[in-house]
Amino acid sequence: STLPYLDTYVPSEIFVHRLAAVLKIFRSISIYALDETSYSPPAGTAVDYYGQLPSGTTATETELGIKSSFMDGRISTDFAWFKEPQSNSSVTSTVDSPITGRQYVTQTGLTTLAEGVDGDATVTITPDWQVIATFYAGHNRNQLGVPISESYDNSWSIFTRYGFSRTGPLRGLALGG
Secondary structure, three states: OOOOOOOOOOOOOOOOEEEEEHHHHHHHOEEEEEEEEEEOHHHHEEEEEOOOOOOOEEEEEEEEEEEEEEEEEEEEEEEEEEEEEEEOOHHHHHHHOOOOOOOEEOOOEEEEEEEEEEEEEEEEEOOOOEEEEEEEEEOEEEOOOOOOOOOOEEEEEEEEEEOOOOOOOOHHHHHHO
């Protein structure tokens, strides 16, 4: 940061929305659609090449999915496709000197922050025992199409949970793994 530190008020305004629709196809199956935007104002004291504050980052997420529940909820599923393009992300490109600490940023333009499919299935084997399986197949890429650090393209998991009887001495206790 610059020394001495001076706070700066920079007004930033944008319209954001979240719209969703759910359609029940059958008694046990629903489909849904979601469209939403988000906005992050520019952070810090970084400026672009011309000495101006960069514009904020905007993202729009679109999601389509299907949900089901069978046998009075003992078997349920949730599957979705999603995409989240982002525009005007700022990437720190250089620092002019250690004395002033002024950072310069470069606007990246349009990137696809995340895109893929995910889902889960839950089966209640007994009233006290559940098995849950999940999966994700997608990607997080930067403006050059390179995977974002510490992100992953695929995952799956299986989890089981046993909740002790509501009438026994261990009521309220559950074990899972």
